[in-house]
Every structure is written in C-alpha cells, then in structure tokens.
Amino acid sequence: MSAGAGHGTGHGTAPAEEYVPVFTGAARARLDQLFTKYPTKQACLLPVLWIVQEARGWISEQAIGEVADVLELTPAYVKGVVTFYTMYHTHPVGRHFIQVCTTSPCNICGAEAVVKALLQETGCRELGATSPDGRFTVIEVECLGACGFPTPILVDDDFIENVTPEKVKGIVQRYE
Amino acid sequence: MGYPHPSHPKETVVLSKHFGDPEARTYAGWLKRGGYDALRKALGMTREALVEEVKASGLRGRGGAGFPTGLKWSFMPKDVVKPHYLVCNADESEPGTFKDREIMRWTPHALIEGCAIASYAIGAERCYIYIRGEFTEPWKVMSAAVDEAFANGALGDNVFGSGKRIEMVLHRGAGAYICGEETAMMNSIEGKRGNPRIKPPFPAVAGVFGMPTTINNVETLAAVPHIINQGAAWYKALCLGNPKSTGTKLVSVCGHVQRPGNYEVTMGTPMRDILYDMCGGPPPGREFKAVIPGGSSVPIMNMEEAEAALFDYEGVVEKGSMLGSAGMIVMDDSTDMVYQIWRLARFYAHESCAQCTQCREGTAWTTRILERILAGKGKQEDFQLLLDLSENMTGKTICVLSDSCAAPIVSGIQKFRSEFEAYIAGAREPALVSV
Numbered sequence: 301m302s303a304g305a306g307h308g309t310g311h312g313t314a315p316a317e318e319y320v321p322v323f324t325g326a327a328r329a330r331l332d333q334l335f336t337k338y339p340t341k342q343a344c345l346l347p348v349l350w351i352v353q354e355a356r357g358w359i360s361e362q363a364i365g366e367v368a369d370v371l372e373l374t375p376a377y378v379k380g381v382v383t384f385y386t387m388y389h390t391h392p393v394g395r396h397f398i399q400v401c402t403t404s405p406c407n408i409c410g411a412e413a414v415v416k417a418l419l420q421e422t423g424c425r426e427l428g429a430t431s432p433d434g435r436f437t438v439i440e441v442e443c444l445g446a447c448g449f450p451t452p453i454l455v456d457d458d459f460i461e462n463v464t465p466e467k468v469k470g471i472v473q474r475y476e
Numbered sequence: 477m478g479y480p481h482p483s484h485p486k487e488t489v490v491l492s493k494h495f496g497d498p499e500a501r502t503y504a505g506w507l508k509r510g511g512y513d514a515l516r517k518a519l520g521m522t523r524e525a526l527v528e529e530v531k532a533s534g535l536r537g538r539g540g541a542g543f544p545t546g547l548k549w550s551f552m553p554k555d556v557v558k559p560h561y562l563v564c565n566a567d568e569s570e571p572g573t574f575k576d577r578e579i580m581r582w583t584p585h586a587l588i589e590g591c592a593i594a595s596y597a598i599g600a601e602r603c604y605i606y607i608r609g610e611f612t613e614p615w616k617v618m619s620a621a622v623d624e625a626f627a628n629g630a631l632g633d634n635v636f637g638s639g640k641r642i643e644m645v646l647h648r649g650a651g652a653y654i655c656g657e658e659t660a661m662m663n664s665i666e667g668k669r670g671n672p673r674i675k676p677p678f679p680a681v682a683g684v685f686g687m688p689t690t691i692n693n694v695e696t697l698a699a700v701p702h703i704i705n706q707g708a709a710w711y712k713a714l715c716l717g718n719p720k721s722t723g724t725k726l727v728s729v730c731g732h733v734q735r736p737g738n739y740e741v742t743m744g745t746p747m748r749d750i751l752y753d754m755c756g757g758p759p760p761g762r763e764f765k766a767v768i769p770g771g772s773s774v775p776i777m778n779m780e781e782a783e784a785a786l787f788d789y790e791g792v793v794e795k796g797s798m799l800g801s802a803g804m805i806v807m808d809d810s811t812d813m814v815y816q817i818w819r820l821a822r823f824y825a826h827e828s829c830a831q832c833t834q835c836r837e838g839t840a841w842t843t844r845i846l847e848r849i850l851a852g853k854g855k856q857e858d859f860q861l862l863l864d865l866s867e868n869m870t871g872k873t874i875c876v877l878s879d880s881c882a883a884p885i886v887s888g889i890q891k892f893r894s895e896f897e898a899y900i901a902g903a904r905e906p907a908l909v910s911v
Contacts (some may be wrong), residue, residue: 345667387651449728
C-alpha cells in the first residue's frame with residue numbers, strides 16, 4: 301500500500317516531506333495477525349492506532365489516511381474515532397509524555413501539588429505544552445485506577461505510584 | 477488481603493490470597509496453587525450445570541450493577557447457531573476503584589481461568605478482555621499469562637484435550653471512562669467511538685458484532701473458579717448481612733485513611749470494621765467527614781450513615797447510597813466538600829460522550845455553576861438550579877453517566893449544605909479564581 305494512493309492522504313495540507321507508511325515489514329505482519337483476532341477489519345482500528353502511535357509518537361493526518369486505507373474505512377471515520385479517545389495524540393508531544401491523575405481520590409491527597417512540581421521541574425510552562433527542550437509534555441488525566449497509591453503518574457508506559465512533590469525531581473532526572 | 481498491607485484478621489481472603497506474590501503470576505506457579513483445577517472440572521460438566529452452580533452461589537456482578545451472574549449467563553441462547561462472545565470488562569475507571577488492577581497484576585491466571593469457564597458456560601469460543609489503555613503493567617502481565625495459557629493448552633483449539641475451543645484476545649482501550657459501560661465497550665471493541673447503545677436489544681441477544689454476548693467484570697470472573705472448586709453452598713454461606721449478597725468482595729479504600737489498599741471482606745461486614753480496624757481510621761489528629769462507598773458515581777454518605785452500614789448491596793442502599801464497585805473514597809475533616817464535588821462534576825463533564833443532551837449540557841453546566849460558587853460568586857438560587865439540573869440528568873439518558881454526576885451533587889447539597897452556604901455568603905475565601 302503506497303502512501304498517497306488512498307482517499308484523503310495528505311488531504312488539504314501541503315506535505316512538507318514525503319509520508320513514509322507505517323504498515324510495512326514487521327508492522328504489516330502485526331496487522332495481518334490482528335485480522336485473525338477480530339471478525340471485521342474495522343474492529344482492528346484501536347489496536348492499529350496504537351501501532352501508529354508507537355511508531356510515530358502521534359497520529360498525523362497522513363497516518364489517518366493510511367489507517368483508513370488498510371482498514372477500508374474513510375479518513376473522516378478514523379478521525380472521529382481518534383479524537384474520541386484521549387490517549388491518541390493528534391499532535392506531536394515531548395519525548396516523554398507525563399500523565400498525572402488529579403481526580404478526587406488523588407486530589408484530596410495532594411495531586412495538584414504534584415502537578416505544580418512536575419510543571420516546574422520539566423520546564424513545561426502549562427498543562428499540555430511541551431518543554432522548550434522537547435523533553436516533556438505534562439497533562440492532567442482523569443482517574444488512573446490506582447487511588448490507593450496517590451498520586452499515580454504515567455511517564456510514557458511507566459506507571460509510577462505514590463508520587464509526592466518531593467519525589468518529582470528524582471523521577472524527572474530518570475528520563476533523558 | 478489489604479494489599480499492600482498484610483492480611484487483617486477480619487478479612488476473608490479468597491481472591492486476594494496471592495496478591496504481592498510474583499510466583500503466582502506464572503503458569504507453573506499458578507498450577508502449584510491449585511490453578512486450572514476448576515477449568516478441568518468445569519469442562520467435565522454440562523453448560524447448564526455450570527450456569528446452575530453459579531446461579532446457586534448467589535454471585536452478583538462486581539463491576540457496580542450487582543446483577544446476578546448466573547442469571548445473566550442463562551440469558552444466552554441455548555443453541556449456538558451463530559458465534560457467542562464473552563467480554564471481560566477490565567476497563568476499571570471508576571474513581572476510587574483499583575481492585576481489578578491488582579487481580580490482573582498478581583493473579584492473571586485466575587482471571588484467564590474464570591474467563592475460560594464462563595466462555596464454555598455461555599457457548600463462546602472467543603473472549604475479549606478489554607483493558608483500559610492506562611493499565612500498562614496489568615497489560616504486560618496479562619499478555620504474558622495469556623501466551624503461557626495458550627502454550628499449555630489452557631486456551632486454544634482443544635482446551636486440556638476436551639475438544640472445546642476457547643480463544644482469548646486482549647483489547648487495549650485508549651482513554652475513555654465511558655467505555656466501562658457495557659454497550660460502549662462493545663462499540664469500542666468494534667472499532668467505533670465509545671458511545672453507549674440503547675437497550676434493548678440486550679447484549680445476550682445482540683452484543684458485540686451483533687452476536688449474543690455476555691459482559692462480566694474482572695472480579696466477578698475471578699470468583700468463578702473458586703465457586704466451581706468449593707461449591708455454590710460454600711460461596712453462598714459467605715454472608716454476614718442480607719442473604720441476597722453472598723461471597724467475598726474486594727473493597728478498594730482510598731483517601732484519608734491510615735492504610736489505604738484493597739481489603740477482601742465477607743458480604744455484610746460492618747463498614748466500621750473496614751474503616752477503623754482494617755484501614756486504621758483517619759490520619760492522626762483528624763476525624764472522618766464523609767465516605768463515597770461505591771466509586772464516585774454513588775451518593776455521598778455522612779459518617780452517621782457510613783458507620784451504621786453493613787457492607788453489602790442491600791446494606792449500603794439502606795443507608796442512602798449504593799455498593800457500586802466498592803471503591804471507597806474516604807474524606808476527613810480537612811476536605812473541602814464543595815471543591816471535591818466540583819472536581820467530580822468536572823470528571824463527568826470531561827468523560828461525557830455527549831450523545832444525550834441532558835448529560836452533555838448537564839455535566840458541563842453543573843460544573844460551571846459549582847465553579848462560580850467556589851469563586852465566591854454563587855447565589856442562593858444556585859441550590860435550586862443545581863437540583864433542577866440534577867433532576868433532569870437522572871433517569872433520562874441512554875446510560876447512567878449523567879445520573880452519576882448528579883448523585884454527588886444532590887447528596888452533597890443535602891448533607892453538606894453549610895459548606896456551600898459559606899462560599900455563597902462570602903464567609904469563606906474563594907477556592908478558585910473568577911470564572
């Protein structure tokens with residue numbers, strides 16, 4: 301499947317550089333494996349979007365076009381799904397993506413102070429912004445499902461429990 | 477056991493026995509602990525006998541609704557003319573709840589075994605386990621365990637030589653609280669936006685991919701092997717309160733207690749025992765103020781109610797709330813109730829799928845009114861406005877998300893009105909800057 305062959309690839313935007321498709325080689329093999337696990341191609345959409353994000357760090361318009369092609373969906377449909385789920389990034393984020401739980405159970409145990417400490421330590425000026433050195437993006441998330449271990453944070457795929465403002469510096473230093 | 481704490485004498489440790497023991501995660505370790513005996517036994521029984529056994533145990537859904545599990549299974553068509561599916565709900569996203577995470581992290585094979593037994597009982601050859609996207613560690617542990625189960629014949633085309641086929645697919649969510657609602661979950665598995673569906677048709681008639689489907693919570697399914705091994709009568713006898721609530725329940729306790737964690741109690745255990753004995757009471761020098769007993773979606777209890785309640789489906793209802801998922805959020809006298817109720821409303825506003833007007837508008841407007849009160853700009857009329865909105869948000873939508881937003885608002889105003897009054901009267905410093 302070549303990029304640009306499908307409906308909507310590069311739609312409405314001047315491509316700065318040529319899009320390199322995700323679903324070649326090993327990723328293509330993973331896709332074929334996925335097709336055996338679901339009775340429809342459409343059902344492979346969430347796992348396919350995860351593969352794209354793993355490979356590229358975010359899900360671009362061109363990637364949406366490619367996903368639509370391989371799953372025989374329209375780009376508009378794919379975009380509707382991408383934007384429904386908060387974990388898919390529709391724009392590039394820092395090298396390390398930090399998600400902090402601030403829902404009530406963590407909130408009453410001091411989660412907002414953890415957010416402040418993370419913003420300060422990473423140099424991210426505000427929630428959702430990427431630090432000037434491109435290292436971090438910090439966002440607040442709703443309940444991470446580890447309420448007995450306040451405050452839990454996710455740094456990329458690392459789930460870290462019992463974070464306090466004092467521990468933030470040490471955690472941030474672990475990520476280049 | 478009250479993971480991460482040692483077991484308390486007042487607990488009844490069944491599901492949580494191996495929490496914290498890494499060896500129990502492996503197939504070999506699980507066999508050593510009696511694992512997969514129940515699946516072998518179940519494969520020697522008829523489907524009907526299995527359903528009857530689970531019915532007789534009194535097991536009810538542990539995800540929040542408390543629907544009798546055996547009865548749910550019995551709704552599946554007797555003859556398998558088209559594919560049947562089991563969906564395991566591992567989307568645990570209800571604020572205050574963190575029990576399924578521990579089941580998957582420490583005893584993945586308990587869940588796989590429960591899923592395999594349930595699949596057989598309902599005539600399904602494929603089970604999807606829907607794990608929320610943020611659960612990176614449970615995902616890794618479950619993936620490894622499923623691979624091991626296939627390699628050892630506990631899953632696959634011919635499970636333990638029985639001729640039965642049971643496949644298992646892990647499906648990763650991507651950040652949406654609403655996908656824990658069963659019909660939204662089915663849409664999400666199908667590759668759609670997670671919008672809840674109108675019922676009927678119920679899942680047993682037309683579920684995932686339009687096929688007969690049963691959806692059960694992680695804890696419910698993990699309890700099934702114990703029922704098969706030790707019998708329905710044993711399970712049913714685990715009861716200290718109402719006979720309609722049987723077995724053990726994992727209680728996730730968080731917030732202002734000395735020892736937060738997951739405690740496993742016999743249904744009907746007094747809430748006092750959980751709060752004071754198991755969890756060690758409030759932090760030093762503080763007093764309890766309120767408890768949300770069943771995840772954030774149920775009414776807030778004051779301490780008079782909480783301390784008198786028996787912890788089971790009926791006991792908590794009797795004292796004005798619901799057992800829900802048994803995620804207990806405990807708040808002491810340092811808590812600003814208005815601020816926390818606003819934070820909960822903000823949660824629901826963020827998580828509304830926006831299909832139904834009452835929910836889309838109601839969650840957003842109640843959040844903004846609470847913001848106004850916190851900013852010191854509230855008015856007396858806001859009480860009635862919040863209650864009117866809540867009334868319109870209850871029982872009028874496709875799913876219960878908006879009801880869940882209304883529950884803490886209505887109960888909060890009823891039980892902690894003076895804290896709202898203080899903001900409105902300007903007797904308290906605004907907690908938020910002007911909105």
